Amino acid sequence: MNQPAIVRLENVTKVYGNKTIGLDHVTTNIHKGEFVFLIGASGAGKSTFLKLLFREEKPTSGKIYVGNKNISLLKAKELNILRKNIGVVFQDFRLLEDRTAYENIAYAMEVLGYSKKDIIDRVPKILKKVGMIHRQDHYPQQLSGGEQQRIAIGRAIINSPKILLADEPSGNVDPSTAVEIMDIFKEINSVGTTIIMATHDRFIVDQLAKRVLELKKGKITRDQEGGRYTYES
């Protein structure tokens, strides 16, 4: 990869308050436009890795660079700049139940200070991108898991972030829906967005054949380009 590193971890360790080790001296680079799978057993440090990147958590030691910024040094009021450039998608979608699909995305734009005109203009485009325009007036409860995840992805990309983090995005959907959701991620990736995805989904990892970072007890035990879920030499 000739692209500059967009994410750089230097000897990063995260120990939680209860002495649980999240990450243990991790050093790695992720380049602009890459699609990276984080795999490993539960508790191996996948979620910690993601949380550190958008400063949900702070590292205990080591440095984390996003772009050229050491994000451990960001002050609370500067965090929003980091987060505007990083989209996040969760396994449990985290949509607002009392708002429709359309309103969920519109709300995110509203709280970012977009004008009404921008919102009316942009929300349908995003809904089309994630294939949900026909369901825009439905509430999350009326939507399937896969549909909810599409909305959540739509919400995560309203700022056209440079990096999209996904924590088990296909964990709550059936296998065929998972494939459809991966197609959306692939498309987002194809326009240059860096994607870092924690997953347990063997099928997806094997099918996409992207870079795989395997974590075990907070350490990177494998970093393989075009890797599969299970290591084979």
Next chain:
Amino acid sequence: MNLKKIGYFINQALKNMARNKVMSISTVLTVSISLFIVGAFIIFILNAGIFIKTQSDKTQLSVFVDTNYTEQQALAVEDKLKNIADVESVTYKSKQQAMDEMISKQGGAEQWKQLFGDDNPMPYTFIITGSDNTKLEAISADASKIEGVYKVDFAKDLVNKLTGIVNAVRIGGIVVVIILFLIAIFLISTTIKLSLYAKRKEIQVMKYVGSSNSFIQGPFLTSGMLLGFLGAVVSSVVLALSYKFSMDKATEIQFLNLSFNGLQIALVVVLLLISGIFVGALGSYLSLRKYLEV
């Protein structure tokens, strides 16, 4: 900070309050009761101060001569009074003058006639003017020693007593005011905590998409300030009305020498409004700091 953003904050703040009506109303009422007491306290202290000042500025004292003395014996006292240091002038007031003065002030000439017939129970009085009000105590002490003087009256006694009372009220009042402020702050912070809880999912979304902190906190801070402000408005209205009413009463009592003072109540109202907003801001700030994770 632009107008659009402030409009958004106020809009959101009103929605927060509407969502939590009972809590919001009881908070506004508690704040208004607290601020009313604060305002009433300030007005009391101010007016007590004014009253004490006018009393202690008086440089006169009254000396009463034994009523069994003949007028001639009484007049003999006058020379002795004039000899006291720092006495500037001594004015004699006969029994008849004293009686006339009292009747003109208080009325009731008929009743006096019925009670005392032609007798005049009023004492012979000398009004002494001292060179300045700090000398009155010494003059009073000297005058009391003169034979035939049975009583010396001067405002200082009253002033001392009043000052004691006012000081006690001031100390007690400050303690009460602090407690009331703490209660108001606590209630506002609890109300904000509830709104934060009600909107926790929205807050999470705002955080993830990268809303600025001011955008996330603004509506809650505005809610708190609005609650405080509304409480202050309610207390100001009630206080201004009570002030008008009690000053109208006070004016009737000449001795008090107090009257309605528009500037005074205006200042207190401004102070209450600022306090209300401040208490609201502080209450919500405390909740935001404690419960809002960034």
